[in-house]
Amino acid sequence: xxxxxxxxxxxxxxxxxxxxxxxxxxxxxxxxxxxxxxxxxxxxxxxxxxxxxxxxxxxxxxxxxxxxxxxxxxxxxxxxxxxxxxxxxxxxxxxxxxxxxxxxxxxxxxxxx
Amino acid sequence: xxxxxxxxxxxxxxxxxxxxxxxxxxxxxxxxxxxxxxxxxxxxxxxxxxxxxxxxxxxxxxxxxxxxxxxxxxxxxxxxxxxxxxxxxxxxxxxxxxxxxxxxxxxxxxxxxx
Numbered sequence: 657x658x659x660x661x662x663x664x665x666x667x668x669x670x671x672x673x674x675x676x677x678x679x680x681x682x683x684x685x686x687x688x689x690x691x692x693x694x695x696x697x698x699x700x701x702x703x704x705x706x707x708x709x710x711x712x713x714x715x716x717x718x719x720x721x722x723x724x725x726x727x728x729x730x731x732x733x734x735x736x737x738x739x740x741x742x743x744x745x746x747x748x749x750x751x752x753x754x755x756x757x758x759x760x761x762x763x764x765x766x767x768x769x
Numbered sequence: 770x771x772x773x774x775x776x777x778x779x780x781x782x783x784x785x786x787x788x789x790x791x792x793x794x795x796x797x798x799x800x801x802x803x804x805x806x807x808x809x810x811x812x813x814x815x816x817x818x819x820x821x822x823x824x825x826x827x828x829x830x831x832x833x834x835x836x837x838x839x840x841x842x843x844x845x846x847x848x849x850x851x852x853x854x855x856x857x858x859x860x861x862x863x864x865x866x867x868x869x870x871x872x873x874x875x876x877x878x879x880x881x882x883x
Binding site: 658687689691698699700701704711712714746750753754755756757758759760761762763 | 801803805811812813814815818820859861863865869870871872873874875876
């Protein structure tokens with residue numbers, strides 16, 4: 657158990673809908689990362705937040721957005737969902753902005769039908 | 770562009786045999802390097818990491834990896850594989866620039882035959 661929690665574990669929704677994935681980092685960790693794992697793209701970095709501020713962006717679609725709240729939990733919002741958005745979404749956390757080691761949560765499996 | 774390559778998609782080894790999973794990276798500078806393992810339906814567990822210093826690093830579950838700068842490689846090894854090692858293994862790399870994102874290889878699925 658890494659100490660990173662993600663909810664929900666599974667999510668099934670229809671195309672065109674919007675969902676919110678939630679992540680609670682390890683106690684004391686200030687940095688949160690989101691990754692997407694899909695069959696065709698593999699594991700890809702989406703976005704990083706540090707202490708409430710966006711710090712790095714990867715291959716994140718404009719339909720996706722994220723935020724980190726004052727209590728340091730983070731949410732990833734996915735809208736106008738398409739079949740291709742079906743994937744496993746991981747959250748990871750690290751103690752600080754420059755810590756290279758990231759601790760991964762169990763993931764949220766999103767299925768878009 | 771930064772990239773991590775795992776040339777083997779699948780590897781099958783017999784229980785008790787040795788294992789080596791290959792990983793090559795392409796970065797402007799030496800990145801931080803990691804190996805993660807993912808069991809079916811599970812998250813990513815960190816096996817070991819290399820930041821600097823000793824090029825042979827020890828990890829959990831009896832795994833080790835060797836960093837070779839001249840070959841831009843970070844191969845994972847285990848002297849004797851157990852059936853419980855069957856999983857997917859990911860090599861990842863990162864540099865401290867504009868954030869701290871990790872770039873992952875495509876993964877290697879390890880099958881263990883008894």
